[in-house]
Amino acid sequence: MKMSDVIADFIGEMLSSGGGVAEVQRKSxxxxxxxxxSQINYVIETRFTPEHGYLVESQRGGGGYIRIVRLMDDKQRTLLEAARGIGGRLTQNDAARLMRALLSAELLTAREAQLLLSACSDGALAEVDKADRDRLRAAIFRCAVMGIATT
Structure with a gap:
């Protein structure tokens, strides 16, 4: 395991035990x-970013600290990662498969899954040229999952 991974895991444990807040001193x-x-800076700057669901505050000086606050829970983060993982095209079958995976992982409610599946169906996209459906479906699916993750 890389040193960066060890440090990130340690900070993650601090966040878990601290109720989503960890306060560290770089030097210690x-x-x-x-x-x-600078290795600590690297880990914080690459692993604990707003895109990953964290807010980082720092106070410089002799008694300085770095406070890391978890903004999203694991469910939200997983949904955002799933949304970002959707490529530029998504077939109706692939959308259904992905929706079932998110449902079975309890990342979506049955109602959210049904609405998402309906919005991404070929019936809902019937007015769109067949060549553009998979691209539009991917965009709808991605936006809907991101919306669910951030509410």
């Missing part, structure tokens, strides 16, 4: 892992 964390403080 670097001493703990026998690395340079």
């Amino acid at each position: 964390l670097a001493d703990r892992f026998s690395c340079v403080p």
Whole structure:
């Protein structure tokens, strides 16, 4: 396991035990892992970003700290990752398969899944040229899942 992964896991555990908030001092964390403080910066800047569901605040100086706040829970983060993973095209069968996977993982309610499946069906997209349906379906599916994740 890479040092970055070890540090990220440690901070993740701090977030879990701290109710979604972790306050660290760069130097003490670097001493703990026998690395340079810039390694801590790297981990925080790449793993704990708003896109990953975190807010980072820092106070510089002798008593300085870095506070990391989890903005999204694991369900929201997983849904956003699923939405980002949808390619540029999505067939009706692939949409149904993905929706069933999200439903079985309890990331969507039965109602959300049914609405999503209906909105992405060939019937709903009947007015759209067949060549454009899969592209539009992917965009609808992605936007709907992101909307569910952020509400």
